[in-house]
Amino acid sequence: xxxxxxxxxxxxxxxxxxxxxxxxxxxxxxxxxxxxxxxxxxxxxxxxxxxxxxxxxxxxxxxxxxxxxxxxxxxxxxxxxxxxxxxxxxxxxxxxxxxxxxxxxxxxxxxxx
Amino acid sequence: xxxxxxxxxxxxxxxxxxxxxxxxxxxxxxxxxxxxxxxxxxxxxxxxxxxxxxxxxxxxxxxxxxxxxxxxxxxxxxxxxxxxxxxxxxxxxxxxxxxxxxxxxxxxxxxxxxxxx
Numbered sequence: 001x002x003x004x005x006x007x008x009x010x011x012x013x014x015x016x017x018x019x020x021x022x023x024x025x026x027x028x029x030x031x032x033x034x035x036x037x038x039x040x041x042x043x044x045x046x047x048x049x050x051x052x053x054x055x056x057x058x059x060x061x062x063x064x065x066x067x068x069x070x071x072x073x074x075x076x077x078x079x080x081x082x083x084x085x086x087x088x089x090x091x092x093x094x095x096x097x098x099x100x101x102x103x104x105x106x107x108x109x110x111x112x113x
Numbered sequence: 114x115x116x117x118x119x120x121x122x123x124x125x126x127x128x129x130x131x132x133x134x135x136x137x138x139x140x141x142x143x144x145x146x147x148x149x150x151x152x153x154x155x156x157x158x159x160x161x162x163x164x165x166x167x168x169x170x171x172x173x174x175x176x177x178x179x180x181x182x183x184x185x186x187x188x189x190x191x192x193x194x195x196x197x198x199x200x201x202x203x204x205x206x207x208x209x210x211x212x213x214x215x216x217x218x219x220x221x222x223x224x225x226x227x228x229x230x
Contacts, residue, residue, distance in 0.1 A: 004156075006156075040222070041222070042117070042219075042220040042221060042222045042223075043202070043204075043218075043220040045217055045218065048217075056217065088154070090156055090157065092157075098144065099144065099145065099164070101147065101159055101162050102147070102159070102218065103159065104149075104156040104157040104158070104159075105156050106155055106156040107154075107155065107156045109154060
């Protein structure tokens with residue numbers, strides 16, 4: 001595997017379910033990001049991890065819980081989501097959070113029913 | 114708060130035409146600007162990154178320019194092809210923030226390009 005991978009690619013879940021999104025980067029980067037892309041809206045940054053520590057949390061509801069066990073893996077744990085949380089969730093990585101170019105994964109298309 | 118605007122929202126051109134996509138941003142205190150391509154339902158592919166000290170970057174048929182003082186960037190695509198059809202996103206990384214704080218990427222809503230054969 002190369003670049004940034006995300007699993008699953010598609011997920012349908014009910015509002016009472018608990019699920020997790022997984023991201024893995026094979027680029028040797030030390031920063032990872034979660035973004036949300038809703039229909040007809042710009043990408044919104046959710047969380048940033050640098051050296052496995054969370055450095056940004058953009059007022060994201062607590063029903064989204066990120067986890068970064070090491071610099072190569074990033075998870076987004078989901079519970080009691082709402083239909084408006086349906087979106088494409090994109091993971092990205094970079095070397096540092098300054099000038100480093102961000103590389104994106106293919107995304108997970110989430111539908112909350 | 115940084116705001117990024119992309120015009121037009123959608124563009125349809127015949128194959129072979131040269132075209133320009135526009136991006137404007139409200140806060141000129143930027144670290145860099147990045148152009149991405151996104152195919153339907155897919156992730157983002159980075160096309161060009163321009164540091165704040167640079168005026169332009171070129172890659173193949175693509176040329177991106179940056180005028181930081183006026184808050185504008187353009188993406189020029191030469192000799193367009195049907196395979197260029199995609200949504201093109203502009204993103205700006207701010208230069209603000211205290212030590213240890215991440216410099217965030219702020220995205221525009223994109224320009225959806227269709228190149229007709």
